[in-house]
Structures are given as C-alpha cells and as structure tokens.
Amino acid sequence: MDIVVTALIEPASSLESFRALLLDKAFRPLRAVGWRRALCLDLCERVEVLEYYDRRVRTTGASFPLPAVIRVPGWLHRLPQIVPPTRRNVLLRDGFACRYCGWEGTSAQLTIDHVLPRSRGGRTSWENVVAACAPCNRRKGDRTPAEANMPLDPPPRAPSALQLGRRGMVMGDAPAEWEPYL
Ligand SMILES: [Zn+2]
Missing domain, CATH: 1.10.30.50 (DNA Binding (I), subunit A)
Structure with a gap:
C-alpha cells in the first residue's frame, strides 16, 4: 500500500473526497473510511467491494479503481469504542x-x-x-x-x-454510489 501512495502521479488531495462507505456483514453502514484505507483493504482482499467509483488512482506503474462501498466479510471488525471529543x-x-x-x-x-x-x-x-x-x-x-x-x-x-458515524454520513455529502446502502 505504501508503494501505491509513494508512487502517486497525482496530488493526494485530489482524492480526499473519495471516501468509501464501510458496511458490516449484514449490509448495515458502519462508517466512512478514507480512500487509502479502502484501497488497502481492497488490495489485501480483506473486504468485499460492492461498488467502485468511476475514478482510478494512478501511480507510476499501475492504476487502481477507488472503492466506493465495501463490506467486511465477518463479524471480526470492531469499531473503536472510545471516540475523541474533537x-x-x-x-x-x-x-x-x-x-x-x-x-x-x-x-x-x-x-x-x-x-x-x-x-x-x-x-x-x-x-x-x-x-x-x-x-x-x-x-x-x-x-x-x-x-x-x-x-x-x-x-x-x-x-x-456508531451514532457519530451514521450522523457523519447523513450530514456529509453522500456520494451517489452510497445511496442504495444508506
Ligand atoms: Zn446560541
């Protein structure tokens, strides 16, 4: 994953809005994750990708489609229980x-x-x-x-x-790719 990020041939800031919606095994939205994390999970085959954005990350050697909606295959995924009051x-x-x-x-x-x-x-x-x-x-x-x-x-x-994550998805601008899952 580090290779992908260090070999980027476009500014990383242009990708910041491409967050992925993370679903649990029962297709319930958990939260949004950044594109780096989503791509890492995809490339490591640790998640099932349900939707991709019509957008690729280009690096010097290859390009990868950006995941838009991903689903964790098991119940192993745990959200952090302590959320900081930022x-x-x-x-x-x-x-x-x-x-x-x-x-x-x-x-x-x-x-x-x-x-x-x-x-x-x-x-x-x-x-x-x-x-x-x-x-x-x-x-x-x-x-x-x-x-x-x-x-x-x-x-x-x-x-x-979970409460914060849901609220964040509703208050933010949810991409069209997420809509069937919210
Ligand atoms: Zn007031």
Whole structure:
C-alpha cells in the first residue's frame, strides 16, 4: 500500500473526497473510511467491494479503481469504542446546532463551549464541551450554565462511534454510489 501512495502521479488531495462507505456483514453502514484505507483493504482482499467509483488512482506503474462501498466479510471488525471529543465530532454529535439556543450553523460559524470554563478547571471531555453559536458563547462567558441561566437539557454525553458515524454520513455529502446502502 505504501508503494501505491509513494508512487502517486497525482496530488493526494485530489482524492480526499473519495471516501468509501464501510458496511458490516449484514449490509448495515458502519462508517466512512478514507480512500487509502479502502484501497488497502481492497488490495489485501480483506473486504468485499460492492461498488467502485468511476475514478482510478494512478501511480507510476499501475492504476487502481477507488472503492466506493465495501463490506467486511465477518463479524471480526470492531469499531473503536472510545471516540475523541474533537471539534468535528462535537459538532456532529450536536447536529451543527448551538446547544443553548438551537441556532444551526456551519462548522466555521459555530464555536465549542466548555460547560465548566477552562479557566476554572473545565476539561475537554464529552460531558464538558458543546457546540455553541458565538453570541451564546460570549453571553455565557466565564460562567457555568446555571450561573448564566442557560440550562443544557439534556446534558451533553459521549456518543457511540456508531451514532457519530451514521450522523457523519447523513450530514456529509453522500456520494451517489452510497445511496442504495444508506
Ligand atoms: Zn446560541
């Protein structure tokens, strides 16, 4: 697989949008994987490829079709149970909406608010970070939701990998090749 990547004759960035939809044995969507991982799984014959994109990765020696929908043959595949509360993951969990007022925005418009402010020892954990619009974040300032009279109901919780993965597929632009499987 390293050979494929190092021998690329096109910019890798032009391939980033060609993610593959990973299905479990029962054809249920698990999550999206990057093209490198998908191609590696395909070339190693570790997955069944159900759909390919009409797009090939060209290297100095050969070219390979990019997998669009892949299926793991057994139940061996396990999703990581611990998902980190990265900015994107928090926005996905909160549906790209402010948890205080419900305003829906884009990734660039929304901020991440620490429920117990960092200045007061608040940590970046699933239970302590929420998506917030800039006005709510400013209004809350260095206060807790109770002090600011801005209740969080329900309180933020850690999502499962599966919940996040599904939400990511719905919120993102799903390629046409995925549609029969979603
Ligand atoms: Zn808001």
